[in-house]
Amino acid sequence: MAGAMRWARFDPLGMLGIMAMLLIWAAMTRVLPPSSLPGPLSVGLRLGQDFFAAPELSFYGLPDASLSGSMIYTAENVLVALGVGAGVGIAAGLLTARSATLRALIDPVLMTAGTIPILVLAPFFLIWFGVGRASSVLLVALYVSVMLYVFAQRAASGLDPVFEQSARTLGADRQRILIDVLLPSTIPQILGGIRIALAGCWGLEAIAELLGAQYGVGKIIEVLAGATDVQGILAALVLLGVVAVLFDAGAALATRRLARWSVTTQIGHER
Amino acid sequence: MSDAAPMVLVSRVSQTFRRADGQKVRAVDDVSVQIPEGQFVCLLGPSGCGKTTLLQMVAGLLAPTQGEIRVAGQCVRGPAPERGMVFQKDSVFPWMRVIDNVEFGLKCRGVAKPERQAIARRYLAMVGLAAVERAWPRELSGGMLKRVAIATVFANGAAVLLLDEPFGALDYVTKRQLHDVLLTLWGAGASGGRRTVLFVTHDVDEALLLADRILVVHSGRIVDDMAIPAPRPRNSDSLLLPAMVANKHRLLAHLGLEVAPAVPVLAQ
Numbered sequence: 001m002a003g004a005m006r007w008a009r010f011d012p013l014g015m016l017g018i019m020a021m022l023l024i025w026a027a028m029t030r031v032l033p034p035s036s037l038p039g040p041l042s043v044g045l046r047l048g049q050d051f052f053a054a055p056e057l058s059f060y061g062l063p064d065a066s067l068s069g070s071m072i073y074t075a076e077n078v079l080v081a082l083g084v085g086a087g088v089g090i091a092a093g094l095l096t097a098r099s100a101t102l103r104a105l106i107d108p109v110l111m112t113a114g115t116i117p118i119l120v121l122a123p124f125f126l127i128w129f130g131v132g133r134a135s136s137v138l139l140v141a142l143y144v145s146v147m148l149y150v151f152a153q154r155a156a157s158g159l160d161p162v163f164e165q166s167a168r169t170l171g172a173d174r175q176r177i178l179i180d181v182l183l184p185s186t187i188p189q190i191l192g193g194i195r196i197a198l199a200g201c202w203g204l205e206a207i208a209e210l211l212g213a214q215y216g217v218g219k220i221i222e223v224l225a226g227a228t229d230v231q232g233i234l235a236a237l238v239l240l241g242v243v244a245v246l247f248d249a250g251a252a253l254a255t256r257r258l259a260r261w262s263v264t265t266q267i268g269h270e271r
Numbered sequence: 272m273s274d275a276a277p278m279v280l281v282s283r284v285s286q287t288f289r290r291a292d293g294q295k296v297r298a299v300d301d302v303s304v305q306i307p308e309g310q311f312v313c314l315l316g317p318s319g320c321g322k323t324t325l326l327q328m329v330a331g332l333l334a335p336t337q338g339e340i341r342v343a344g345q346c347v348r349g350p351a352p353e354r355g356m357v358f359q360k361d362s363v364f365p366w367m368r369v370i371d372n373v374e375f376g377l378k379c380r381g382v383a384k385p386e387r388q389a390i391a392r393r394y395l396a397m398v399g400l401a402a403v404e405r406a407w408p409r410e411l412s413g414g415m416l417k418r419v420a421i422a423t424v425f426a427n428g429a430a431v432l433l434l435d436e437p438f439g440a441l442d443y444v445t446k447r448q449l450h451d452v453l454l455t456l457w458g459a460g461a462s463g464g465r466r467t468v469l470f471v472t473h474d475v476d477e478a479l480l481l482a483d484r485i486l487v488v489h490s491g492r493i494v495d496d497m498a499i500p501a502p503r504p505r506n507s508d509s510l511l512l513p514a515m516v517a518n519k520h521r522l523l524a525h526l527g528l529e530v531a532p533a534v535p536v537l538a539q
């Protein structure tokens with residue numbers, strides 16, 4: 001939680017923005033009926049109530065229904081998708097940045113895949129991989145890999161060739177160049193890409209679940225939407241948002257540590 | 272020296288580039304030269320005359336369009352750690368601490384951590400950077416970065432050192448200090464002997480202070496080959512020796528800064 005603390009400390013304007021949003025929300029509940037817009041307080045209470053067990057949800061036919069359980073399911077899928085997608089995307093991006101042939105081969109495929117809307121792609125994935133985890137994980141992983149492919153490729157293409165030349169004259173082979181030159185030099189940009197991809201992942205995973213899944217926050221939203229339970233939907237959305245923000249804070253912290261060498265706020269010369 | 276094979280043998284080497292507009296540039300044009308082991312050779316010539324291109328071919332980063340380069344009897348087919356290069360641009364890895372940079376070549380060759388650390392420390396001390404071994408390169412000045420680059424290639428034990436305007440962007444004082452550092456390292460070769468150095472520069476005085484021999488390059492050709500026999504260690508007084516003054520006039524004439532009546536031009 002140190003990351004969250006730090007994030008809160010460094011972002012007073014963000015806190016102010018959240019306060020303002022809550023105020024506007026509260027003000028709007030004075031105009032709109034609670035059935036279409038419940039107040040922040042009631043949503044907060046509902047969130048607490050449903051957190052560990054939600055009998056209403058099991059009533060709708062959801063097995064093992066609780067907000068926390070669903071959130072964990074969604075978060076697991078997001079992390080696996082991020083891992084798989086990032087691995088594939090970064091590897092392909094770095095490779096194609098150094099091989100014109102591979103680039104000509106892979107570029108059109110990934111770029112086309114990346115532009116297909118999720119609503120078009122999701123039914124195919126449901127048919128191919130079923131309604132379990134695999135569908136939504138692979139769907140999200142696809143978009144993550146395309147995004148990181150672009151980030152990694154751009155970072156590696158922009159690297160001054162002098163570093164690789166220098167490594168080669170010092171005796172480095174291809175593997176050593178990948179590990180000690182390409183990866184570390186591109187890591188700041190890649191981590192930036194991972195943060196952006198992660199932010200998008202939550203929405204994509206929720207949509208994928210909404211379109212066909214047995215569990216997850218997206219599934220809960222789908223079920224509650226069927227019952228026009230706005231309060232429940234908002235509680236699920238708030239939880240999703242909070243978790244997303246916490247993960248982003250963690251990613252920001254990791255970025256700051258791993259890209260220490262390129263931080264631009266400098267200490268002076270040491271001699 | 273004359274009967275032994277030269278350390279660097281460049282025979283009838285040319286390099287032709289094709290620019291994006293389709294125009295052909297003959298950056299190096301039928302160059303032949305022999306450099307004995309331990310010699311400090313300066314390559315001097317105007318901008319764009321092909322010095323970097325020649326050095327890159329000796330380093331193995333660029334294959335000659337024609338001709339052959341041999342180093343220690345072996346035909347050059349690619350880069351190898353026995354030919355170390357200090358680049359015109361900054362090539363110190365910004366993502367590694369200073370000491371990890373100096374250790375990099377040794378790491379590539381599988382030298383164990385404690386051993387390579389000891390070697391790196393020794394060379395960092397020789398270039399006067401012992402205090403900043405844990406610093407990030409961004410925390411160093413331009414002259415300090417060049418010293419890191421030099422320590423890195425020397426620590427790697429290269430027999431031939433290719434230095435491409437290593438001090439080109441530095442102020443006079445730093446440059447003179449680094450000359451001393453470089454000559455100290457040159458004199459303290461790995462196996463007791465001196466290493467072979469090819470040093471590219473625009474600076475006439477720098478060449479005269481450092482070199483055993485100066486090769487003047489013009490439009491991709493070596494147009495003069497001058498021995499500089501002045502005794503070492505040299506200082507600014509050395510530049511006032513009559514032979515040095517004569518050499519300086521000859522070099523300036525080559526660069527088109529002075530008109531000399533009779534500049535002997537080597538027949539290629």
Ligand SMILES: Nc1ncnc2c1ncn2[C@@H]1O[C@H](COP(=O)(O)OP(=O)(O)OP(=O)(O)O)[C@@H](O)[C@H]1O
Binds near residue numbers: 290319324325359
């Ligand atoms: N990759 C390349 N493609 C096309 N032309 C090139 C390339 N590299 C060098 N040249 C051309 O070859 C010639 C020699 O270049 P080189 O870099 O060897 O000069 P240099 O003597 O090192 O110059 P400087 O002192 O300015 O560094 C120049 O005319 C340059 O335009």
Ligand SMILES: [Mg+2]
Binds near residue numbers: 323359
């Ligand atoms: Mg050059």
